[in-house]
Amino acid sequence: MLHCHFCSRLSNCRITEEGYKALASALRSNPSHLIELDLTGNDPGQSGVKKLDDLLQDPDCELKTLRFLSPDAEEACQYVRGIVGKNPLLLRELDLSKHELGDTRVNQIAALLQDKHCQLDTLKLRDCDMTDEGCSAVTSALKSNPSHLKDLDLSINEIRNTGVNHLCDILKDSHCKLEILRLRYCMTDEGCSAVTSALKSNPSHLRELNLSGNKLGDSGVKNLSDLLMNPQCKLEILDLWKCSITEKQCLILTSALKSNPSHLRGLNLGINEIRNTGVNHLCDVLKDSHCKLEILRLDCCYMTDEGCSAVTSALKSNPSHLRDLDLSRNKLGDSEVKNLSDLLMNPQCKLEKLHLRECSITEKQCLILTSALKSNPSHLRELDLRKNTIENTGVNHLCDVLKDSHCKLERLSLNDCGITDVSALTQSLTNSKALQFLKELDLSDNMIIDSKQLRDVIRDSNCTLR
Structure with a gap:
């Protein structure tokens, strides 16, 4: 029996969404002969598009060409x-x-x-x-x-x-309902100024803004501050990592945050020279009872001992919301470690991620921190102590945390910590429930003398040793 294939051209016929549905339904009842369908210049609507897509999925459909868009x-x-x-x-x-x-x-x-x-x-x-x-x-x-x-x-x-x-x-258009805007590493300071100025004119929908890796300049910082102070601004996540923000500019930004702190949930000011003046205003934000900050990243912010001490002290006064804290590559002295330990021991503290990479933490300070963790171990999921001189004594104290039945640590990073002996670590992992939760253990760049027993334990678990 001879089967004839044919083409249908219905371009610019003012076919509506209902017409598309009827057409798709008719074609599905006899789909095998049509090989080309031209519907350009008509508006199928979303349901019409769905009907056409269903038609194309039909195994009996031999349609090779479907046109309703521009080439x-x-x-x-x-x-x-x-x-x-x-x-x-x-x-x-x-x-x-x-x-x-x-x-x-x-x-x-x-x-x-x-x-x-x-x-x-x-x-x-x-x-x-x-x-x-x-x-x-x-x-x-x-x-x-x-x-x-x-x-x-x-x-x-x-x-x-x-x-x-x-x-x-787009940003100025009243029809724009953009909630998340990420523009990392893509603009000049003039571009940042223009974008932040545009955001001021339509601030109510934006919830996340990431301008990391761009130099904001004075104008960009001023516009961003005006946006943050606007009562209509409901921004929840602000990521300004490596934006060449100076101490003076940080003062402007943190002053703006002070006036409208209740919406912000995540703040990243890492690798900016915020130094002490900016830190003092940031501390005012952290102490505010309206502040609900959950993520705070201050990696490599050129803070002095006094600056770090002020931040860790401020966090103690409003601890219940914070979930992720990064103070990496800032030098933590005895006072800062003591404040941080007080925060960790607070029953209201629910911190899940603590990043203290390259903070000049000593064996003695590690003892203070781990003692604090022992008193409130159930929330922490990720601990990063890379490139600190905690050595074997520090590791031994960490083992006490791992042995605790309430400990649910999933990632432990001890890269380049001067560790040579892991026998206590091996013993604690063998005799505790820690391996039920631990997914990643990083001991790289340590001169470990004998790790065979530890490797055997790891091999029989879900933990990934790097």
Whole structure:
């Protein structure tokens, strides 16, 4: 029996969403002959797109070509489908991070974003080797359809003048409901100034802002401070790691946070020269009863002993919310270690992650810290003591924590700590329930004399020894 294949061209016929549903239903009842369908210039709506996609999944369907997008958008669909395995018009999240898109692919993705059928709420294009022209094409496309987008990541791409201008237009648009914006390592200080200025005009939706690796400059810091002070600002996570923030600029930022501290849950000021003046204002934020900060990262902030002491003392006065604390690469003296120990011993303290890498912690100070941990061990999940001179005595005291039946530590990092003897550690892991929880134990760069028994214990457990 002869089977005839045919093509159907219904472009620019004003077919509505209901018309698409009827068409898809009819085609599914007899799907085997149609090989080409042209519906460009019509609006299927999301349910119409879903019906067409269901049609394409039918094993009896022989449709080879389906057109209802522009040629570039159609090619982008094919490209995305090859990566994620789904029709991108039905996706809510598109992550092409670390794919080298090139100008052609970028233009296709831009055409897809610009199409009215695309309703992505999450777009991640981190480290896609996009030039200023590519970023400009993407941000220009987003301008035409901004209302669905909730999460945008353009980090590690070159967003320069035109791209920044388009991005600012999106941020200022009253239809923009963006909640998460990540722009790491991608802008000049002029770009940071423009973006932070744009955010001030539409502040109520933003919940997470990451500008790490960009130099903010005085203007960017001032605009960001104005945003933080705005009563409409509900920002919960602010990541300014390695933003060349000076002591004076930190003073401006922390003063702004003081005026509106209740929403912030995560603050990263790592690798900035905040020094003591900035620290004092930050301490005022930490002491505030309205402060609900859960994550505080102050890695390598050039704080003196007095600065570290002020921070650890401030944390003692409002301990119940903090879950993740990073003071790495700041020198902790006896006073700071004592304050930190008081925090850890507080029954209200629910700290889960403590990072103290390269803090000049001695054996004696390690004894103070581990004694504190012993009194309240059940919450801590991650402890990083890398590059501190805790040596064998410090490890032996840590073993007392591991032996505690309430201890649920999952990651313990003791890289380059001057450890030579792990017999006590081996014994504590053998005779405790610690290995039920421990997933990672890092003892690298220690001159351990005999680790065979420890390796045998690890091999019979779920713990991964590095």
